[in-house]
Amino acid sequence: MSETLVRPLTLNEAAAYARVHRKTMLKALQRGECVGYQRGVNCPWRIYQEDLDRYIKGEKPAKVRRSA
Numbered sequence: 001m002s003e004t005l006v007r008p009l010t011l012n013e014a015a016a017y018a019r020v021h022r023k024t025m026l027k028a029l030q031r032g033e034c035v036g037y038q039r040g041v042n043c044p045w046r047i048y049q050e051d052l053d054r055y056i057k058g059e060k061p062a063k064v065r066r067s068a
Contacts, residue, residue, distance in 0.1 A: 008037075008046035017049070018056050028055060035061040 009017065014036075015025040028034040029045055034055035036047040054061065 006048065008048050009052065011036075011045045011047070014045075014047040014052050018052060032061065 011025055011029075012022060014034075015022045018025060020028075025034070025047075026045070029036045029047070034047065035051040036045045038045055051061065
């Protein structure tokens, strides 16, 4: 039985997937409109596709992810 590993998207990948500008995606993350995480201060953002799909649909985040 094989399991598919789910890799979080980078900020640029998430912006391209959502078809928005990089800064728009960053503001959505900072405002809590989309769920993402950073491993530390000034580290790159990581966004899971299921959370990004929820953001694109206009749904509120189901939960807040903590750093992984």
